[in-house]
Amino acid sequence: MARAVTGQRKMINTLAAWSVGLLIFFPILWTILTSFKSEAQAIANPPVFFLFDWTLENYSAVQERSNYSKFLWNSIIIAGGSTLLGVLIAVPAAWSMAFVPGKRTKDILLWMLSTKMLPAVGVLYPIYLGFVKAGLLDTRVGLVIVMMLINLPIIVWMLYTYFREIPSEILEAARMDGATLRDEIIHVLTPMAIPGIASTLLLNFILAWNEAFWTLNLTAAKAAPLTAFIASYSSPEGLFFAKLSAASTMAIAPILILGWFSQKQLVRGLTFGAVK
Amino acid sequence: MGQIVLKKVQKKFDDVEVIPPLDLTIEDGEFTVFVGPSGCGKSTLLRLIAGLEDVTAGSIEIDGKEAADLPPAKRGLSMVFQSYALYPHMSVRKNIAFPLKMAKMDSAEIKKRVEAAAEVLNLTSYLDRRPGQLSGGQRQRVAIGRSIVREPSAFLFDEPLSNLDAALRVGMRMEISELHKRLDTTMVYVTHDQVEAMTMADKIVVLQAGVVEQVGSPLDLYHSPKNKFVAGFIGSPKMNLIEGDEAKKHNAQTIGIRPEHIAVADGNGEWSGVVGVSEHLGSDTFFHVHDTGLADMITVRVEGDVGLKYGDKINLSPRQDLIHKFDQQGDRIV
Amino acid sequence: MAPAVFLLLVWMLVPLITTLFFSFKKYLPLRGDELGKGLDWVGFENYSRFLNSSSFWPSVQTTLLIVGSVLVITVVLGVLLALLLDQPMWGQGIVRILIISPFFVMPTVSALVWKNMFMDSNYGLFAHLWRFFGAEPVQWLSQSSIESIIMIVSWQWLPFATLILLTAIQSLDSEQLEASEMDGAPVLKRFWYIILPHLGRAITVVILIQTIFLLAVFAEIFVTTGGAFGSRTLTYLIFQRVLESQNVGLGSAGGVYAIILANIVALFLMRIVGKNLDQ
Numbered sequence: 001m002a003r004a005v006t007g008q009r010k011m012i013n014t015l016a017a018w019s020v021g022l023l024i025f026f027p028i029l030w031t032i033l034t035s036f037k038s039e040a041q042a043i044a045n046p047p048v049f050f051l052f053d054w055t056l057e058n059y060s061a062v063q064e065r066s067n068y069s070k071f072l073w074n075s076i077i078i079a080g081g082s083t084l085l086g087v088l089i090a091v092p093a094a095w096s097m098a099f100v101p102g103k104r105t106k107d108i109l110l111w112m113l114s115t116k117m118l119p120a121v122g123v124l125y126p127i128y129l130g131f132v133k134a135g136l137l138d139t140r141v142g143l144v145i146v147m148m149l150i151n152l153p154i155i156v157w158m159l160y161t162y163f164r165e166i167p168s169e170i171l172e173a174a175r176m177d178g179a180t181l182r183d184e185i186i187h188v189l190t191p192m193a194i195p196g197i198a199s200t201l202l203l204n205f206i207l208a209w210n211e212a213f214w215t216l217n218l219t220a221a222k223a224a225p226l227t228a229f230i231a232s233y234s235s236p237e238g239l240f241f242a243k244l245s246a247a248s249t250m251a252i253a254p255i256l257i258l259g260w261f262s263q264k265q266l267v268r269g270l271t272f273g274a275v276k
Numbered sequence: 277m278g279q280i281v282l283k284k285v286q287k288k289f290d291d292v293e294v295i296p297p298l299d300l301t302i303e304d305g306e307f308t309v310f311v312g313p314s315g316c317g318k319s320t321l322l323r324l325i326a327g328l329e330d331v332t333a334g335s336i337e338i339d340g341k342e343a344a345d346l347p348p349a350k351r352g353l354s355m356v357f358q359s360y361a362l363y364p365h366m367s368v369r370k371n372i373a374f375p376l377k378m379a380k381m382d383s384a385e386i387k388k389r390v391e392a393a394a395e396v397l398n399l400t401s402y403l404d405r406r407p408g409q410l411s412g413g414q415r416q417r418v419a420i421g422r423s424i425v426r427e428p429s430a431f432l433f434d435e436p437l438s439n440l441d442a443a444l445r446v447g448m449r450m451e452i453s454e455l456h457k458r459l460d461t462t463m464v465y466v467t468h469d470q471v472e473a474m475t476m477a478d479k480i481v482v483l484q485a486g487v488v489e490q491v492g493s494p495l496d497l498y499h500s501p502k503n504k505f506v507a508g509f510i511g512s513p514k515m516n517l518i519e520g521d522e523a524k525k526h527n528a529q530t531i532g533i534r535p536e537h538i539a540v541a542d543g544n545g546e547w548s549g550v551v552g553v554s555e556h557l558g559s560d561t562f563f564h565v566h567d568t569g570l571a572d573m574i575t576v577r578v579e580g581d582v583g584l585k586y587g588d589k590i591n592l593s594p595r596q597d598l599i600h601k602f603d604q605q606g607d608r609i610v
Numbered sequence: 611m612a613p614a615v616f617l618l619l620v621w622m623l624v625p626l627i628t629t630l631f632f633s634f635k636k637y638l639p640l641r642g643d644e645l646g647k648g649l650d651w652v653g654f655e656n657y658s659r660f661l662n663s664s665s666f667w668p669s670v671q672t673t674l675l676i677v678g679s680v681l682v683i684t685v686v687l688g689v690l691l692a693l694l695l696d697q698p699m700w701g702q703g704i705v706r707i708l709i710i711s712p713f714f715v716m717p718t719v720s721a722l723v724w725k726n727m728f729m730d731s732n733y734g735l736f737a738h739l740w741r742f743f744g745a746e747p748v749q750w751l752s753q754s755s756i757e758s759i760i761m762i763v764s765w766q767w768l769p770f771a772t773l774i775l776l777t778a779i780q781s782l783d784s785e786q787l788e789a790s791e792m793d794g795a796p797v798l799k800r801f802w803y804i805i806l807p808h809l810g811r812a813i814t815v816v817i818l819i820q821t822i823f824l825l826a827v828f829a830e831i832f833v834t835t836g837g838a839f840g841s842r843t844l845t846y847l848i849f850q851r852v853l854e855s856q857n858v859g860l861g862s863a864g865g866v867y868a869i870i871l872a873n874i875v876a877l878f879l880m881r882i883v884g885k886n887l888d889q
Contacts, residue, residue, distance in 0.1 A: 013699040020691060021708035024768065028711055030735070031723050043733035045741070093614035108615060110880050115622045117822050117876040121848045122865030123625035125632065125858050130625075149621040156614060172328050173361035177375035177422070178349035187374070191365040210716040212829035217853065230718040231833055241727055248719045259714030260707050267777045270770070270819065 028252070035059070035245035042241035058246035065243070068250055071229035077140050078215070078225050079208035082147030083201055086155045089148070091197070094159035098166075109160065112153040120150075120213050131218055138220045146218065147208045154270075155204055162196025199265035202258060209255050226251040278339065278352075278429035278462030279304045280325060285334035287320055287486075294320055295486040297334060302430075302464060302479075307456050310466045311473040312483035312509070318466045319434055321483070325464065326355050326432050339429060349378070354423035355432040358439065360415045362407040362422075368394075369403040372421045379426070393421040396455075413444045420455070430462035437472065449475060470510055474498070482506050504606035507532045513562055513577065515600070518570045528601035528609055535562065535577035537598040540584075545591035549574065551584050565590055626869075632862035633657065639856050649859075656863035665847055673843040676760055677824045681817055683764040688771030688816065689809065693801075695772070696779045706773075713769040717829035724762045725751060725834045755839035762830055767823075771816045778812035779805065811882070818879035825872055844868055 022029075034042050036054045062068055097105045127146070128137075136142030166189065174188045212227040219228055230251050233244050259266075280302040287295040295317050302308045310318040323329040325336060327348035336344045343351050354375070362371050372393055376386045394400045397417040407415055416436060423431055433452070437445045453476050456463050467473055473480050474494045482489040482497065482505070490502040494510075501507035507515050515532045523531045539545075540563075549568035554561055563576045563584065576592060584590060601609040633656050635649035643649060660666060695705065712720065728734050729750035737747035750758045782805065790804050826845055835841045837850060848868060852861030 010698050010700070013694070013697040014701065017694050017697070017699050017705045018701065020694065021705040024765070025708040025711055027720070027723055027728065027765070028715065030727065034727065045733075045738045047735060047738055089614050089617065093612075106884065110884055112615075112618055114873075114876055114880060115618050117872050117879070118622060118626070119826050119845065119865070119868040119872045121826065121828070121845045121852075122862075122869040122872075123629050124849065124865070125852045125862060126625035126628035128853070129628075149617065152614060152618060152621075167359060167361065169357045169359050169361040170363065172348075173355070173357060173422075174363075174374075175328065175348045176326060176353070176355045177426075178378035179374075180378075183378055188363060192363075206714060210714070212717045213826065216718075216829065216832065217849075227716050227718045227829070230716065230722055231829070233722055241733065244722060244726055248723055251719050252715050255716070256711060256714050259710070263706065263710050263773065266710070266713075267774050270774075 028256075031245045031248050033245075034241055035249045037242050037245075039240055039242045042245070058242045059250070062243055062247045062250065066229060066232065066247070068229065068247070071224060071226045072250070074140060074219075074223055075209055075225035075227075078143045078147055078223075079205050081140070081144040082151065082208050083155075083204045085144065086148040086152050086204060087159070087197065087201060090152060090155040090159055094156050094163055097156075098160050098163035099168075099171075109157065112156055116150070116153040124217060127214075128217065137218060138223045140223045143215065143218060143223055143225070146214050147211060150211065150214070151204045151207055154207070155200055158200040158203065158265075159193075159196060162200070163193060165196075166192050199262060202262040203265055203270075206255055206259055206262065279337075280430060280462065280464070281337040282325070283335045283337070285321075285324060285336060286332045287317075287324060287329065288332045293486070295324075298486070298488055300481065300488065300491070302462060304462055305460050307453075307463045307465065307476060307478045308481060309473040309477035309479070310464070310481045310483055311468065311470055312489075314468055316483045317486035318468075318483050320486075322355075322432055322434055322464060322466045326353060327351050352429040353432055354426050354428040354430075355434065356416075356419045356423050356436045358435045360407075360419040360436075360439075362415055362418055364407055367404050367406060368399060368410070368418050368421075371407065371418055372399075372425055375422060375426045389425045390421075393425045396424070397421050412440050413448060416440065416448060417451075420452070424455075424459070428461070430464060433463065433465040435466055435468070437467070438469075452476065471512060474510070480510075482509060500608065501532075501600065502608050504530060504532070504602050507600055507602070513575045516571065516574050518574075520570075522570050523601075526599060526601050529604045530602040530606070532600040532602065533594045533598065535575040537595045538574070538576045538592050539595070540576065540578055540582060541591040541593040543591065545593035547574070547592040547594070549590055549592070551586060551588045551590050553586070554584065556581065563590065565592065568592075629862045629865050629869075632858050633866050635859050637858040637862075639858065652859065656859045657866075660851075660860055660863045660867065665842065668840065669842050669844045669847040672756060672841060673825065673845070675756060676763065676827065676843060677821060679760045680764050680767060680824055681820060683760070684767045684771040684820065685813060685816060687764075687768055688775045689806075689813075691768070691772045692775035692779050693805075695776050706776075710769045710773055712765055713767075713773075715766070717766065718833050720766055721762055721830040721833040724758070724765070729758055751835050752839050755835050755841040759827075759830055759834065759841055762834070763824065763827060766830075767820055770820070774816050775809060775812055778809050782808045814882060815879075818875060818882070821875045822872060822879070825868070825875070844871070 033049065035058055036056070037048070037052050038055060038057075041048055041052045097109065131137040131142055134142075136145070170188060170192070171184060174184045179187065209225075210227070212231075215225050215227045216231060219225070230247060233247055282298060282300040284297040284299065285295065286293070286297045298321075310321060312318050320329060324331055327343070327346060327350075331344050334344070335342055338351055338353070363374065366374065369390055372390045373386050376389060381389075390403075391400070394403055397420060399414070399417055399421060402410060402414060402418075407418065410418065419436070436452075437448050440448060449472060452463075452465075456476075465472075465476065477494055479491065480494055480497055481491050484505055490497060490506045497506060497510045501510060501515075504517065508517060511534055513535050515534045516538075517530055517532050519530050523529060547568050547570060549565040552564040552566045552573070554563045559580070561578050561581055563578065565574045565576055566572070568574050574592070576590075603609050632649075634651060634653060635656075636652050637643050637649050691709065695702065695709070699705070726734065728736050731737055731747045731749045734747075734750075736750065740747045748754060786804055786808075787800060790800050795803065827843065828845055828849065831837055831841055831843065831846050837846045842850070844864070845868065848861050848864040851857050851864060
């Protein structure tokens, strides 16, 4: 039985938690606010919070200067393509490991996870060289493949933990009810697996979207996604806070919103089921 | 029709023989209960009949047709699982309709049957809910509904009541028994609870370590258990088993006497001891009697209430005609 | 299962073997070395040169300092935040969203925002704040580059630690806490003897997973200091050797060191995850 908490106590908790929450969120909030300021207001001292002339000019300036939509499109293709491809490859693997596990299943799962821990920098040059040789450098196809491979272990793991939660009695019930293997997959397994597949897609889309080692090192002008778009603002001539903020807001907004929806699945996906 | 005949049915998992070759006949319309302690192979046996496990050797005939090689759905049986195994993404209506849909029945007929089943099981007002929104007892009824719409030749139940609380369990027990009377279809029911077995069965099959210890009606098993195991397993509270000198007096290795067959004597009973814990049920009282020199503890059942307290001396007299005798192998001496 | 296993096997083995191969070769593409012409075998020279170069030990120290500090900060603050969030309050869902948000911000964005809008010594918010209190603004990224990077990376990873620890706290059986309360344990003792041990596994998982990601921290340095002012980590050093100075042999030897380091951590993480798999 939970005990009744006094209103005062709850008030203090609320105040404390909201203060900490806002403090942590502040850099993001500040960035979003600044993106609507003029450059002069952006660096004003004392800083202005809400009482400034809201403007959208930074957004159009950013689009003009760096062609935001091209980078956005690259990000969507790379993150989306690699995630879809990864799930397509991982579903059969996770499926067979969850429903017909063999003696080596556990070893294979752990080994897959271990590939994720290989430091990227250790294999940077071979991959780089391979990309040059195969003509994949600065192409979206190349990035899709690399991102897919990087996230494949996590995808397999997440799907595996979701599939394993489908009780085998349900599959047996379907067999008793006269379902063929095809019926079983269409009417029972797939509908039950869809929530798990959806959250796997979501989390991996986010991870691929934010990945900033391979995207920075394997792309240049053509296939660069938003991570590289933002990195281009790090040069000193880019010291325009309002435009930087607008660019940043545009780069993070889509994923921030997706992230808020996926936060419940985040823990399980990122700890490989070790924390539930 | 639903006669099930097992001949020399054997099951091995790898090299472990969980069911040694076994013969058993379940008659059409009979309510048969497989009962035994956990791990005795009763669920495996049910799953062999269902076709969810393959037999290692032997034959299973359903209605005179060999079925051991048929897939589960072709055997004309339906099954209710311990966890109910409802499809969580389907409404109650769709759950119950699923086997009919799989059988490609036309939708008007499906609707008619589903509604008839819902009527019987008091589910009509829940037809459009999901299983997650139902109570344990309601889910149980949906699972039963799903199995009756197919009009199978026999129903299989795998410990269907073990996830329900005590009060609900008694209610569902009645409902299943009544369903059996109404449908008059063969039912095979697995449980570890001997009370369920005694109250529901026409025929009880007592299993231990994959071996059939005894087959018979509840009262057969109660009055003439074939061996010590069945004697100890059937009946509540358990039969008292006594070894040593007292047993030798009856020319037996072990004698057994049920708690309800021992009377409290006023003066000098044959046995005496000290009262330990007593359990007062109102209608009856169970005394645990110690220091009898017969066994660690003798349980005695007395009707109503008797004014005996912890530590009181007690004299007992067993009904000589109701003493069961067992030989060295534990088998009944007739 | 086969296609996924095969792909990962290729993905892991081919580059790994190539890196190992390069690490024993002299390979300077800018000075005319080419794969096609064959490379000179130099034995362990790359390994010893990497180890003995003047940048190696500082980079290891920087790496350890950054990883260690971020771990301490995120775990300690994470436990406190998780405890706070576990209390009854109004708007818990919204606070959760506020706190988790930095995790979804791409590393290049968070590095740039911190670098310019907070740490810029003329116009950054911190500079304004320092001046407000009459202090001289700090040249964050040149004078305290490591501290700055620790701050940025901690901000990125604190949400992760908090969320996992909160999940773990919420799985604690409240009857256990009530039992200890009945046994007369005061609040601090309850935290120390019941809550903290319960969090043990989650903390270990947080430490191991973060270590793996933190060892590979790249974009935050790339964007802020470019490895200058003593902020060069092992990862960054290898990156510079391979791509900036194009000494592939030397960089590959460094890569092998990094792989060994990561594998030591990975071994412990695997044990925990593996145990969990048996349940």
